[in-house]
Amino acid sequence: GDSVTQMEGPVTLSEEAFLTINCTYTATGYPSLFWYVQYPGEGLQLLLKATKADDKGSNKGFEATYRKETTSFHLEKGSVQVSDSAVYFCALFGTSYGKLTFGQGTILTVHP
Amino acid sequence: GAGVSQSPRYKVAKRGQDVALRCDPISGHVSLFWYQQALGQGPEFLTYFQNEAQLDKSGLPSDRFFAERPEGSVSTLKIQRTQQEDSAVYLCASSLPGTSGYNEQFFGPGTRLTVL
Numbered sequence: 165g166d167s168v169t170q171m172e173g174p175v176t177l178s179e180e181a182f183l184t185i186n187c188t189y190t191a192t193g194y195p196s197l198f199w200y201v202q203y204p205g206e207g208l209q210l211l212l213k214a215t216k217a218d219d220k221g222s223n224k225g226f227e228a229t230y231r232k233e234t235t236s237f238h239l240e241k242g243s244v245q246v247s248d249s250a251v252y253f254c255a256l257f258g259t260s261y262g263k264l265t266f267g268q269g270t271i272l273t274v275h276p
Numbered sequence: 277g278a279g280v281s282q283s284p285r286y287k288v289a290k291r292g293q294d295v296a297l298r299c300d301p302i303s304g305h306v307s308l309f310w311y312q313q314a315l316g317q318g319p320e321f322l323t324y325f326q327n328e329a330q331l332d333k334s335g336l337p338s339d340r341f342f343a344e345r346p347e348g349s350v351s352t353l354k355i356q357r358t359q360q361e362d363s364a365v366y367l368c369a370s371s372l373p374g375t376s377g378y379n380e381q382f383f384g385p386g387t388r389l390t391v392l
């Protein structure tokens with residue numbers, strides 16, 4: 165079945181540092197890929213998405229490129245801010261209609 | 277409403293009790309999803325409705341779990357004879373209808389269930 169694996173956390177960075185959170189997936193066919201973010205005390209929010217190979221999703225300075233050859237969708241940001249502190253989830257929408265499959269989440273803490 | 281709402285936000289139950297968790301989707305969203313999120317884990321799919329029809333319940337962990345959406349709007353997730361392993365955050369999401377491809381799922385804040 166479909167699965168998503170994220171890098172182990174938590175991740176702690178200083179403000180303005182470069183961020184990478186790794187995500188790899190296993191799925192049949194051509195899934196759509198997503199990053200969701202959960203800020204403290206809030207619900208899950210869609211951060212960005214990519215629906216086909218080589219697509220780049222971007223939002224709020226974050227980017228991720230759908231790499232079919234490496235089955236990866238790594239999240240990057242060039243300069244993080246304290247307000248980026250949250251839990252980040254990689255997810256895919258695959259062959260099971262309606263169902264999102266999530267990774268285990270990565271806690272990001274950014275210090276001033 | 278402006279977003280997906282869930283109630284209660286927190287629920288403490290004694291082992292063996294029955295609980296009911298409510299989800300109010302975004303108005304006009306015909307698709308509704310339930311996920312279970314254990315501590316330190318990502319959400320895991322439980323079940324999916326399109327209008328009042330339950331199209332997929334493959335993620336329900338046991339026959340103690342039951343979900344309904346009788347009028348195609350509000351949904352209730354019921355857990356009978358709760359066990360400690362049921363302790364988790366239960367997330368509800370809704371989306372516009374779609375026969376293929378992905379429509380963004382909007383998540384509620386969740387109900388945190390603690391079974392003592």
